[in-house]
Amino acid sequence: MSKLLQSIDDRTRLAGTNRIEILLFSLGVDQISGREEVFGINVFKVREVMLVPEITRAPEMPDGIEGMVSLRGSTVPVINLIRYIGFGDECKPNIMMVTEYNTNIQGFLVSSVDTIERLAWEDIRSPPSLLDSQHGGLITAVTEMDDRGLVMIMDVEKVLVDVGGISQTESSFGNIPRIGDISRRVIFADDSSVAREQIKRTFEEMGVEYHATVNGLEAWNLLQEIAADAESRNQPVSEQIQLILTDIEMPEMDGYVLTQKVKGDDRFNDIPVVMHSSLSTQANEILGRSVGVDAYVPKFKPEELASTVLQLLSESREKPVLAADMAE
Numbered sequence: 001m002s003k004l005l006q007s008i009d010d011r012t013r014l015a016g017t018n019r020i021e022i023l024l025f026s027l028g029v030d031q032i033s034g035r036e037e038v039f040g041i042n043v044f045k046v047r048e049v050m051l052v053p054e055i056t057r058a059p060e061m062p063d064g065i066e067g068m069v070s071l072r073g074s075t076v077p078v079i080n081l082i083r084y085i086g087f088g089d090e091c092k093p094n095i096m097m098v099t100e101y102n103t104n105i106q107g108f109l110v111s112s113v114d115t116i117e118r119l120a121w122e123d124i125r126s127p128p129s130l131l132d133s134q135h136g137g138l139i140t141a142v143t144e145m146d147d148r149g150l151v152m153i154m155d156v157e158k159v160l161v162d163v164g165g166i167s168q169t170e171s172s173f174g175n176i177p178r179i180g181d182i183s184r185r186v187i188f189a190d191d192s193s194v195a196r197e198q199i200k201r202t203f204e205e206m207g208v209e210y211h212a213t214v215n216g217l218e219a220w221n222l223l224q225e226i227a228a229d230a231e232s233r234n235q236p237v238s239e240q241i242q243l244i245l246t247d248i249e250m251p252e253m254d255g256y257v258l259t260q261k262v263k264g265d266d267r268f269n270d271i272p273v274v275m276h277s278s279l280s281t282q283a284n285e286i287l288g289r290s291v292g293v294d295a296y297v298p299k300f301k302p303e304e305l306a307s308t309v310l311q312l313l314s315e316s317r318e319k320p321v322l323a324a325d326m327a328e
Contacts, residue, residue: 018121018257020249024114027082028091040153042249044279047098049113064163066109078107079163101160101278102298119143124251126214140191141251157278158194176205176306184313185209188245189219189258195299202302216246216253220261227267238270242313248277256291263292272312
């Protein structure tokens, strides 16, 4: 698994290529299907892979937390994905994947890990509604590989919310600023149902109107419709939409490519793009700058999201609309 130690510079080369590297893993044999299903997780979120270490099981641990391990001087919570997804006690964990989300470190117990595959996002699709409902929103995307069949990409953010690793209490929204009396509209794209609900709640608390989309391609198609409508009315697009918020990892078109398309289209010159992701802050600042984002906000920090959006919307409101812009 030496590829997990790639530098940020190496991974930056993927930005804008609409590609992702995923680590394939198994949770054992599904007792219902009788197959060893294949799952995937973004390599960029995996710090290392190891045999299951000794786990300390303390009382009063949150539901879903297997226990904790000491890892290089840090205490890391451990989540048993096999138990979480309900594959049964017959499936035993052999491997722990150490992952990072929003600078939080946690271990995930799995049956085995396979290879790292580089895939094109256009070959990765949103899951069928039946599969999505069967797994309760746990599967955020699917792709098909010739030698492995269907590969399911897991929404690890949902796992962390369910087991208490990400707090979404009322206090998280306690100091959300209001936008004021002037109507502001935002388009956002995110394939995680958990993240979409948090974003919606934040915008509703702010008093901001929003259009929600589930991936970059859907957001881009909507932006094209809005731009065409604005052109037919002889008005700038910024009259109809004032900000774009995008996740990075999304089926069909990722946030890097969406940002590149927006920044490469003069019709959207006055519209800021905010990157909103659970990848580490350092990594996103580097990758985001490479495609021209205006700001980065880590996921599941609604007050920080609201503050950043408010600042950018306020700045865009102060920019004059020139007659030459409208004529174009």
